[in-house]
Amino acid sequence: MSYKISKATLGRLPMYLEFLKRQKVENISSTQIAKQLELGEVLVRKDLNAVCDQGKPKIGYNRERLIDSILDCLGVERKVSAIIAGAGKLGTALLDYKGFTEFGVDIKAAFDIDPKKCSEHLSNGKCIYSMDTIEEYCRSNDIKIGIIAVPQSEAQDVCSKMIQCNIKAIWNLSPASLDVPEGTLVKNENLALSLSFLKTCMIRNEE
Amino acid sequence: MSYKISKATLGRLPMYLEFLKRQKVENISSTQIAKQLELGEVLVRKDLNAVCDQGKPKIGYNRERLIDSILDCLGVERKVSAIIAGAGKLGTALLDYKGFTEFGVDIKAAFDIDPKKCSEHLSNGKCIYSMDTIEEYCRSNDIKIGIIAVPQSEAQDVCSKMIQCNIKAIWNLSPASLDVPEGTLVKNENLALSLSFLKTCMIRNEE
Numbered sequence: 001m002s003y004k005i006s007k008a009t010l011g012r013l014p015m016y017l018e019f020l021k022r023q024k025v026e027n028i029s030s031t032q033i034a035k036q037l038e039l040g041e042v043l044v045r046k047d048l049n050a051v052c053d054q055g056k057p058k059i060g061y062n063r064e065r066l067i068d069s070i071l072d073c074l075g076v077e078r079k080v081s082a083i084i085a086g087a088g089k090l091g092t093a094l095l096d097y098k099g100f101t102e103f104g105v106d107i108k109a110a111f112d113i114d115p116k117k118c119s120e121h122l123s124n125g126k127c128i129y130s131m132d133t134i135e136e137y138c139r140s141n142d143i144k145i146g147i148i149a150v151p152q153s154e155a156q157d158v159c160s161k162m163i164q165c166n167i168k169a170i171w172n173l174s175p176a177s178l179d180v181p182e183g184t185l186v187k188n189e190n191l192a193l194s195l196s197f198l199k200t201c202m203i204r205n206e207e
Numbered sequence: 208m209s210y211k212i213s214k215a216t217l218g219r220l221p222m223y224l225e226f227l228k229r230q231k232v233e234n235i236s237s238t239q240i241a242k243q244l245e246l247g248e249v250l251v252r253k254d255l256n257a258v259c260d261q262g263k264p265k266i267g268y269n270r271e272r273l274i275d276s277i278l279d280c281l282g283v284e285r286k287v288s289a290i291i292a293g294a295g296k297l298g299t300a301l302l303d304y305k306g307f308t309e310f311g312v313d314i315k316a317a318f319d320i321d322p323k324k325c326s327e328h329l330s331n332g333k334c335i336y337s338m339d340t341i342e343e344y345c346r347s348n349d350i351k352i353g354i355i356a357v358p359q360s361e362a363q364d365v366c367s368k369m370i371q372c373n374i375k376a377i378w379n380l381s382p383a384s385l386d387v388p389e390g391t392l393v394k395n396e397n398l399a400l401s402l403s404f405l406k407t408c409m410i411r412n413e414e
Contacts, residue, residue: 007245010407014400022384038214074407082402089300094398096296099382103403144409145402169409171402175306177229185412187405189398191301193221195289195352195378196310198394200217200281202351202376205392 005073009047012039016047017070020063029060076104081143082171085158086150087112087120087128090173094147095126108141113154131158138165145169152176212280216254219246223254224277227270236267283311288350289378292365293357294319294327294335297380301354302333315348320361338365345372352376359383 019037020028034044048061052069055061082100084091087110094100095110109127111134112118118130129137137143146162148155148170155176162170169185172178178186226244227235241251255268259276262268289307291298294317301307302317316334318341319325325337336344344350353369355362355377362383369377376392379385385393 007408010411011404013407014397014404018395018397018400074403075410076403078406078410080406080409089296089303093296093300097398099399100402103399103406105399105402105406145406147402168412169405171405183412185405185408187401187408188225189401190221190225191304191396192306192310192312193225194394194396195307195312195354196281196283197218197221198376198378198392199285199287199310199312199352200220201214201392201394202287203282203285204217205375205390 005050009050012047013070020067027060028063079104082107082145083143084110084147084149087117091149135165147171149173212257216257220277227274234267235270286311289314289352290350291317291354291356294324298356342372354378356380
């Protein structure tokens with residue numbers, strides 16, 4: 001399976017997916033989708049036609065088939081293993097969370113420098129190991145994704161370790177900006193920016 | 208202060224902000240920004256010209272001034288109070304996190320149905336109260352933003368309570384899709400979708 005889809009389109013697929021899952025209709029047109037998501041119609045049509053057959057005139061897309069096409073395109077069938085660096089509140093919340101497997105990501109373990117947090121068996125049977133063992137673990141378990149949930153000051157160190165163990169994709173939940181070699185993917189998840197966006201919309205709504 | 212900026216532009220501002228903060232140059236052109244973020248040049252210029260004066264030909268935008276304009280536009284100066292429903296791992300991680308105040312959002316307290324979690328004083332002096340008191344608290348403390356960090360099955364109930372106490376903006380970290388009256392904003396934060404996007408990009412990179 002190989003799709004010729006631009007990264008920009010790919011970045012919007014989760015948004016379409018979430019929107020489509022919330023709808024209750026059988027069919028939906030690109031016009032309706034564009035209006036609800038405040039996107040251009042041409043853009044929406046371009047995005048959706050990249051992942052599935054064109055919608056039917058006056059009927060639109062079959063919602064469930066469109067969802068399946070997007071899931072397929074997002075590669076949810078392919079299983080990938082991940083680990084978390086940092087077993088603080090956020091790190092363990094992610095380790096506990098069951099929703100990632102739905103998208104084919106299996107978070108196998110977490111790592112922390114605090115010996116008190118290590119070896120702790122969580123409700124789902126997953127373990128927290130010493131940070132000293134992260135490289136060995138990643139190499140022996142074919143870990144592809146590293147999740148950074150350590151404080152900002154430690155993020156770059158942890159990131160460099162992950163790269164040494166051949167991790168090719170990093171999900172960065174710290175506010176640090178990471179230096180990585182070419183070919184390594186970084187996705188920065190800044191929750192503060194996300195909440196700030198909601199606040200801005202709210203202020204505008206009040207005006 | 209009132210901006211005539213489309214919601215789509217507003218939604219991209221955090222992305223520009225994060226990108227600009229990571230750069231080390233004094234000036235940056237819309238062409239460079241567009242290339243790095245994989246966006247169209249026309250779009251980037253339209254977005255940036257909506258928040259600040261045009262960049263200078265052959266020089267571009269002064270990076271720091273552009274950051275200030277975006278921050279101004281995001282309304283970071285205006286302080287808004289928020290509360291969290293659900294004091295599990297994710298909820299308390301957010302309650303602990305200091306990065307929200309930078310954007311003018313003050314998370315004042317959390318609420319939980321589990322009596323064992325209540326009255327607990329966290330490191331930063333913030334409290335977790337009984338869910339029974341959420342409405343009273345929100346009314347007396349002029350709470351504008353509600354953060355939902357409860358399990359999916361409880362999310363709609365909590366959301367309805369928040370709307371009853373005049374909360375106008377909801378940050379939904381549960382996978383539930385919420386029914387809200389017109390005029391109430393909901394921002395769904397689906398971390399699983401975000402991680403899934405990183406995975407998809409990684410698979411594509413390997414192909």
